[in-house]
Amino acid sequence: MFNAFSHLLIRDLRLALRARHELANPLIFFVLVVSLFPLAVTPTPELLQEMAPGVIWVSALLAVLLSLDRLFKQDYDDGSLDQLMLSPNPLVLLVLAKVLAHWLLTGLPLVLISPMLAVFMNVPADTIPIIVLSLLLGTPVLSLIGAIGVSLTVAVNRGGVLLSLIVLPLYIPILIFGANAIDVAADGLSVKGQMYFLAAVLALSLSLAPVATAVALRITASR
Amino acid sequence: MTMAHNMMLSTEKLVCVRDDRLLFRDLDIELGEAEVLQIEGANGSGKTSLLRILCGLRQADEGRVLWQGEDIHRSRDEYYSAMVYIGHLPCIKGDLTTEENIRSLLDTRSRSAAAKEIDEALNKVGLGGYEDVPSKALSSGQRRRILLAFLLLADASLWILDEPLTALDVRGVALLEQMIVDHRDAGGSVIFTTHHGMQLPCEMRSVSLGVVPRADLDMDDADV
Amino acid sequence: MFSKIWKWIQTFSSPKYFYGTAGKLIPWFAAGALALTVWGLYLGLFVAPPDYQQGESYRIIYVHVPAAWMSLFIYVAMAVSASVGLIWQIRLADVIASASAPIGAAFAFIALVTGSLWGKPMWGAYWVWDARLTSELILLFLYFGYMALQSAIEDQRTADKASGLLAIVGVVNVPIIHYSVEWWNTLHQGATVTKFDKPSIDTSMLIPLLLMALAFKLFYAALVLVRARNEVLYRDRNRRWVRELIQKL
Numbered sequence: 001m002f003n004a005f006s007h008l009l010i011r012d013l014r015l016a017l018r019a020r021h022e023l024a025n026p027l028i029f030f031v032l033v034v035s036l037f038p039l040a041v042t043p044t045p046e047l048l049q050e051m052a053p054g055v056i057w058v059s060a061l062l063a064v065l066l067s068l069d070r071l072f073k074q075d076y077d078d079g080s081l082d083q084l085m086l087s088p089n090p091l092v093l094l095v096l097a098k099v100l101a102h103w104l105l106t107g108l109p110l111v112l113i114s115p116m117l118a119v120f121m122n123v124p125a126d127t128i129p130i131i132v133l134s135l136l137l138g139t140p141v142l143s144l145i146g147a148i149g150v151s152l153t154v155a156v157n158r159g160g161v162l163l164s165l166i167v168l169p170l171y172i173p174i175l176i177f178g179a180n181a182i183d184v185a186a187d188g189l190s191v192k193g194q195m196y197f198l199a200a201v202l203a204l205s206l207s208l209a210p211v212a213t214a215v216a217l218r219i220t221a222s223r
Numbered sequence: 224m225t226m227a228h229n230m231m232l233s234t235e236k237l238v239c240v241r242d243d244r245l246l247f248r249d250l251d252i253e254l255g256e257a258e259v260l261q262i263e264g265a266n267g268s269g270k271t272s273l274l275r276i277l278c279g280l281r282q283a284d285e286g287r288v289l290w291q292g293e294d295i296h297r298s299r300d301e302y303y304s305a306m307v308y309i310g311h312l313p314c315i316k317g318d319l320t321t322e323e324n325i326r327s328l329l330d331t332r333s334r335s336a337a338a339k340e341i342d343e344a345l346n347k348v349g350l351g352g353y354e355d356v357p358s359k360a361l362s363s364g365q366r367r368r369i370l371l372a373f374l375l376l377a378d379a380s381l382w383i384l385d386e387p388l389t390a391l392d393v394r395g396v397a398l399l400e401q402m403i404v405d406h407r408d409a410g411g412s413v414i415f416t417t418h419h420g421m422q423l424p425c426e427m428r429s430v431s432l433g434v435v436p437r438a439d440l441d442m443d444d445a446d447v
Numbered sequence: 448m449f450s451k452i453w454k455w456i457q458t459f460s461s462p463k464y465f466y467g468t469a470g471k472l473i474p475w476f477a478a479g480a481l482a483l484t485v486w487g488l489y490l491g492l493f494v495a496p497p498d499y500q501q502g503e504s505y506r507i508i509y510v511h512v513p514a515a516w517m518s519l520f521i522y523v524a525m526a527v528s529a530s531v532g533l534i535w536q537i538r539l540a541d542v543i544a545s546a547s548a549p550i551g552a553a554f555a556f557i558a559l560v561t562g563s564l565w566g567k568p569m570w571g572a573y574w575v576w577d578a579r580l581t582s583e584l585i586l587l588f589l590y591f592g593y594m595a596l597q598s599a600i601e602d603q604r605t606a607d608k609a610s611g612l613l614a615i616v617g618v619v620n621v622p623i624i625h626y627s628v629e630w631w632n633t634l635h636q637g638a639t640v641t642k643f644d645k646p647s648i649d650t651s652m653l654i655p656l657l658l659m660a661l662a663f664k665l666f667y668a669a670l671v672l673v674r675a676r677n678e679v680l681y682r683d684r685n686r687r688w689v690r691e692l693i694q695k696l
Contacts, residue, residue: 007330011319018318079312086278087331088303094331148616152609156599165595166613169588170620173627180631201623212616219608222281242602243685 004089005097012101022070026106027113030063034117045122052121053131053182057175059117060110060135061142065164065171067106068146071098072217076154085221091214099140099147099210107139123186130185137198138178144209145170151216155223173201229256231291231381231412232277238285239272246272247432250286254414256380257407259423262416264432270416271311273432274385277414278308307332307379311386315366317359321350324358328373336376344372348398363390371399382406384415400424460539462679463688469672476669480662487658495652504568511561513660514554515579517667518586519621521551525593526618529611539675541607542682544614545597546674550667552590558583578632582625589617603682 016023037055038048075081084094114135115128123131149167153159181194230253237250246269254260264270275281277288279295279302288295290302315324322341329336336344345351348368358366367390374382382403388396403413404425415421458464491509498505525547532540562580563573574580593610600606683689 001333004330004333007327011323011327011330014323015316015318074316077312078316079310079314080316082280082308082310082312083314083328083331085280086303086306086308087333088300089331089333148612152596152613153599155605159599162595162599165588166592169585169592169624170616172585173620173623176627176631180634197627208619212612216609216612218280219605219612221275222608223602223605 001089001093004087005093008084008094008097009101012098013104016070016101016105023105026063026067027109029066030059030110031113031117033059033062034120038120048120048122049124049186052118052123053179053186055121056114056117056131056135056182057138057179060114060139061168061171061175063110064106064139064142064146065167067102068143068150068163068167069160071102071143071147071150072154073150076220081154081217082221085217091217092210095147095210095213095217099143099213102147103140103143107135107143110139111135123182127182127185130191131182133195134178134181134191134198137195137202138174141174141198141202141205142171144205144213147213148209148216151213151220155220174198177201230254231256231258232414233289233292234277234286235289236286237273237276237283237288239269239276240284241269241272248285250430252277252430254381254412256412257410258412259403259407259425259427260412260414261421261427261429262414262432263429264416264418266418268432270418270432271385274308274310274383274414274416278306278383279303280308304332305379306381306383307374307377308383309370309374309385309387311389313363313366313370315358315369318357320355320357321345321361321369322354324369325373325376328370329376332377332379334376334378340376341372344375347375348372349394364392364395367391368395368398371395371402374402380411382411382413382415384413386417387415388417388421456537460537462539462683462686465539466676466679466692469676473669473672473676476665476672480665480669483658483662483665487655487662489655490658491652491655495655496649498652501569504565507561507565509655509659511558511565512656513663514561515558515583516660517663518551518555518558518583518590520664521547521554521667522586522589522614522621523618525551526614529607529614533608533611533615538607539679541611542675542678543671544611545607546671546678547667548590548594548597550670550674552587552594554663554667555583555587555590559587576632578629581632582628585624585628586621589621593617 034055037051041047041051072081075084085091087094111132114131118128118131146167149163149170153163153166156162177194177197181191181198184194185191232252232254234250234252236248237252238248239246239250250273252260262270262273272281276283279288279299290298290305295302314328316327319327322338322345325341325344326336342351342354345354348371350365350368350372353361353365358369361369387399391399400421400423403415403423406413407425459468488509492506495506497503525544528540528544528547531537532544559580562577562583566575566577566580567573570577593614596613597606597610600609680689680692
């Protein structure tokens with residue numbers, strides 16, 4: 001059973017590495033969007049610093065959102081998704097493998113590059129670990145919840161905007177707590193509460209979202 | 224329908240409605256060991272929908288599908304270990320090599336194969352020497368043959384094939400026919416669809432899906 | 448016993464039976480809603496005393512608060528109904544769920560508009576990122592998502608199931624969203640006046656509020672039955688009972 005999980009994970013990672021040109025896109029998008037904000041306002045260090053948590057989190061949200069398609073779209077289009085659903089292994093497990101692969105390929109790079117963006121936005125150096133930690137706890141949730149959305153919309157033609165419409169409202173709690181953690185940390189206050197909340201939401205979505213995704217995939221396949 | 228064979232797959236009063244159109248109703252199919260069943264019908268007669276219902280991807284509007292006497296949604300694990308379905312989509316990743324594609328297909332069935340077995344299967348379907356070629360370099364007929372190799376290696380007693388002749392050349396067709404016959408001789412069963420009848424050099428039953436007259440959508444008794 | 452209940456549910460949820468019964472119920476609900484609205488508005492607008500702080504403008508709560516309650520109530524009702532449809536394959540439940548969505552969205556919209564009208568004299572601006580208004584706005588987005596998904600999927604059954612699942616996911620998220628917005632709000636604008644700054648509301652103001660809440664519930668009941676009836680008729684347009692119905696006209 002674990003083999004099925006790891007094999008699928010490896011397959012997805014391998015596929016992503018073979019299509020290397022697409023691999024960096026969400027990351028570049030993330031950096032690009034963050035760099036737009038200083039251009040749109042008067043980039044005084046104070047203003048940038050004040051905007052930083054929101055800008056970084058909203059951009060991360062959008063970067064993940066735009067990359068969600070690759071969770072299931074290709075598998076759906078070429079029929080591999082049917083094969084996954086006909087597997088004797090639990091579908092929830094396979095979903096988890098795919099979500100993990102997605103996070104490793106999009107969420108994790110965002111986390112890793114975030115310190116650089118923090119420097120862009122004049123965030124004090126001692127806040128940077130909080131940015132990294134909040135993204136580390138928050139981005140897996142974005143992938144997990146996003147998986148539900150993609151599996152519901154993958155069969156819809158031009159489902160891109162629809163996907164955002166469905167998924168973005170569900171992202172709001174993560175946005176609030178993630179951005180707020182950075183905000184509060186910059187003021188030198190404790191962020192324990194925010195981190196606990198993010199960790200709790202991660203635990204909750206880790207246990208529920210794959211089940212919902214599996215159900216959603218079966219609904220989509222029943223066309 | 225002879226009961227001499229052990230019953231594998233059967234359906235009870237299947238009803239399928241699609242886009243407000245009744246495709247078929249009260250469909251009873253029985254398939255025993257070592258039986259080949261062809262499902263015929265014009266475009267839009269519901270062949271693909273039927274196959275998707277048979278493999279549990281689609282829910283029938285009424286009725287049930289039974290695997291060895293048990294509802295397939297109850298005995299999903301056993302059923303899926305014994306059944307392999309090939310639809311009309313390629314299931315092939317262009318960025319993976321032939322061998323990797325076969326392996327990842329086998330992985331979904333939790334089956335691993337030795338390199339030698341894979342080589343043999345590829346030779347048999349005429350893809351010997353293509354193990355390490357990325358599948359995007361193959362023609363659509365050759366990709367289809369990868370699926371045939373997967374079929375050989377899948378170790379399934381029931382094959383459900385949707386339009387298996389698609390994209391195959393004359394030799395490919397002959398190959399598939401031979402594979403079906405061999406599978407049957409080994410005690411396995413096959414259900415497949417075609418829109419033009421396929422002649423197999425073995426005993427075979429046919430079910431045709433006709434177009435149900437529109438007035439027949441009245442199913443107040445069935446209450447779908 | 449169990450099979451008896453099941454049988455009863457099946458009879459009641461059959462489209463034909465529902466169509467007839469709902470048709471008989473609608474006038475009662477509608478009349479009840481009308482009577483309670485008149486009564487509640489009379490008490491609220493003419494009898495209840497003005498607020499010691501906000502004067503007359505507070506009276507918009509007789510529309511705003513019940514509308515906000517209803518928008519949440521309908522979302523939950525929709526999710527419950529959708530899960531019944533998803534688990535027990537009762538198609539009438541799906542119809543009720545999809546018929547509810549636009550009504551719930553309308554209530555959310557009304558709550559937002561009245562809320563911002565009320566906000567003008569209170570805060571001096573039509574829109575303030577107050578916790579309740581923000582939650583209401585997100586709820587409206589959830590409704591939009593549901594309706595968009597429902598209409599984007601062509602196959603009726605798949606659309607019902609997919610949007611039903613979304614409603615369930617949404618309803619799990621509603622408390623989380625509500626909590627995080629509340630929390631966010633206390634952090635950012637601790638100083639704003641909350642609408643219910645008094646721990647208890649005067650009885651003479653509470654009674655019309657409850658009457659209006661009840662009126663809105665009955666109005667929803669009537670409206671959802673009207674919409675569900677139409678939907679049932681449309682979905683079964685090729686069935687015998689609908690054709691017979693049309694011939695009788």
